[in-house]
Amino acid sequence: MAFSITRLRKGLGKARRGFWGRIRRAALASGLDAESREALEEILIEADVGVAATQRILDRLEKADAVGEDAIHNALRDSLLEVLGRAREEPEIPGGRPRVILLVGVNGVGKTTTLAKLAARYKAEGMRVMMAAADTFRAAAAEQLEVWAERVGVDLVRQRSGADPAAVAYDALESARARGVDVLLVDTAGRLHTKHNLMEELKKIRRVLDKCEPGTPDEVLLILDATTGQNALSQARLFKEAVEPTGLVIAKLDGTAKAGIVLAIREELGLDVRFVGLGEGVGDLERFAPEAFVDALLS
Numbered sequence: 001m002a003f004s005i006t007r008l009r010k011g012l013g014k015a016r017r018g019f020w021g022r023i024r025r026a027a028l029a030s031g032l033d034a035e036s037r038e039a040l041e042e043i044l045i046e047a048d049v050g051v052a053a054t055q056r057i058l059d060r061l062e063k064a065d066a067v068g069e070d071a072i073h074n075a076l077r078d079s080l081l082e083v084l085g086r087a088r089e090e091p092e093i094p095g096g097r098p099r100v101i102l103l104v105g106v107n108g109v110g111k112t113t114t115l116a117k118l119a120a121r122y123k124a125e126g127m128r129v130m131m132a133a134a135d136t137f138r139a140a141a142a143e144q145l146e147v148w149a150e151r152v153g154v155d156l157v158r159q160r161s162g163a164d165p166a167a168v169a170y171d172a173l174e175s176a177r178a179r180g181v182d183v184l185l186v187d188t189a190g191r192l193h194t195k196h197n198l199m200e201e202l203k204k205i206r207r208v209l210d211k212c213e214p215g216t217p218d219e220v221l222l223i224l225d226a227t228t229g230q231n232a233l234s235q236a237r238l239f240k241e242a243v244e245p246t247g248l249v250i251a252k253l254d255g256t257a258k259a260g261i262v263l264a265i266r267e268e269l270g271l272d273v274r275f276v277g278l279g280e281g282v283g284d285l286e287r288f289a290p291e292a293f294v295d296a297l298l299s
Helices: 005-011 013-017 019-030 034-046 051-064 069-084 111-124 139-152 165-179 195-212 230-243 261-269 290-298
Strands: 099-104 129-133 155-157 183-187 219-225 247-251 273-277 285-287
Touching (some): 013 019, 019 069, 019 290, 069 261, 111 129, 129 139, 165 183, 195 230, 230 261
Parallel strands (some): 219 247
Antiparallel strands (some): 273 285
8 A cells, every 4th residue: 555645644734733833833933042942842742742852852953053944944854853763664574474463552542443454454465464353352342353354355363252362363373374364463452450461461462373383473563542642652661561562553643733642652662653543544544654754744
């Protein structure tokens, strides 16, 4: 599925018109004197950029010592890109087996919808895709995934409600190998009665997949809701400690006027953003491209 700068700009419209419009105006107002630095710092914090990333951005702007609108704009752009770093390519997968992607995150962040969007994306790229309904804790989860699987046109492996999630993942990987599937997307629970139990369940799924096929899962994507701001950062800390996600999907970016959480998480936890969700449609998922993201915010 081709990258769409138009879709990205449209999806980030609320953020561009909101906090990031204010940030750009504050930076351009009179260069970075003491007064404008204080104003810019306040707006960046309010935009969920976080203290660490905000200080890094401001320090970079001061060092740039830019004069004139174009120079200040470019210095601001460069400072944001320095925080975000380069986009990371998907890891190479040994031939003869599926790419296994585990999706984790709390309930309500858009995890199941994101899984469907990923399935549609990989299918559009010519790959054979399978879903696994390993969220057996929530009764409606498998039914919801079944609707998406039919809509997208991919296979689904599911078991009865309350079944062992690791067993579902194991069976799905066995089935995916037998059917010559290219990508296996594994949904997981977002809530158990304690955080400890949830994290232990996710660790068990990882162990079982690795036992079935050494080296899997190939990726653990943590889904976060951009509209929850600093709460998303707290979730990222928790999941990073427990299951070591390889990347992030930031959902619902079209629903926030802030969008700074992308920078906060990257600066504080070093996690790469892999995809961003920009709407409810099955095609409203874009690979994260730092330069395009920054340009869409600041243009």
